Amino acid sequence: MKIDVNQLAEHLAHIPFQVEGIYRYTSYLGVPYAEYTDSFPGFIFPLTGKIQFQFNGTPYIFSPGKVVHGGAKMKLDQKNFDNANWEYILVLYRICNSELQESSFSHQHFELSTGQSPRLIELLMRLWHVYNQRGGISMFQTEMLFRDVLNEALLCVANRQNSCESHTLFERVSSYIHEYYHQSLTIPLLAEQYNVNRNRLSYVFRKHAGMGPAEYLLKYRINMAQKMLFTSDAPVQYIAQTVGIADPFYFSRVFKKQFGLSPTEYREKFINNPC
DSSP, rough: OOOHHHHHHHHHHHHOOEEEEEEEEGGGGOOOOBOOSSSOOOOEEEEEEEEEEEEEEEEEEEEEEEEEETTTBBBBEOOTTTTTOOOEEEEEEESSSSGGGOOTTTOOOOOEOOOOOOHHHHHHHHHHHHHHHHHHHHHHHHHHHHHHHHHHHHHHHHHHHHHHHHHHHHHHHHHHHHHTSSSSOOOHHHHHHHTTHHHHHHHHHHHHHSSSSHHHHHHHHHHHHHHHHHHHOOOOHHHHHHOOOHHHHHHHHHHHHHSSSOOHHHHHIIIIOOO
């Protein structure tokens, strides 16, 4: 099931919990199949390969780039893939307040898409190493490192969601520009139409187009004007107005900056002298 990463983070911030056990499972060891999850909830961190488990009938494929959470005492079914070796780390945790044991997230199964994160793997390996040492310091470090692991996983999920949302916004706004570039578009108008502030819109365009929205709009208009110079003999002033630039002198100056020639020179060079 899908989960709101911010709500999950808030949940983890408000419940007292501690590590109950850390286990490293691999296909090479011939781990015996269990029909139910453990008596504690846990996070599964796939390291290599893939294997499918069903929590109360809902299937999840354990593979790198994902984190899966399972609640306590859930019906468990396993499916192996042919010739697929796998390895994962399971961290069981215990909620220290009995009144919160049936809290909204801890008794659910869900999946988090973290993507490939070398830092997350590094933290997991440190967690596994520290947990297998003895002494009070290692116990303390285990608790701290588990929270670092969760923090990194949640940040990875949030960053991926933010990237996906920003790409969707870029696609929507850029498509609108492609369709209505000839109209009196302004950046404040675009920001208002898509319910974002100008800084957010600027960030999204610089991330996905390498330039701000105003420059993107201007370049698109100039590129469309370039095509019109090839396909029509309309006056330069008319072409400028057609692509949404009212000032023909400004249009000529920007066109020359982009192509190295004025619109008239460009037309004469590439249309009148095609060879």
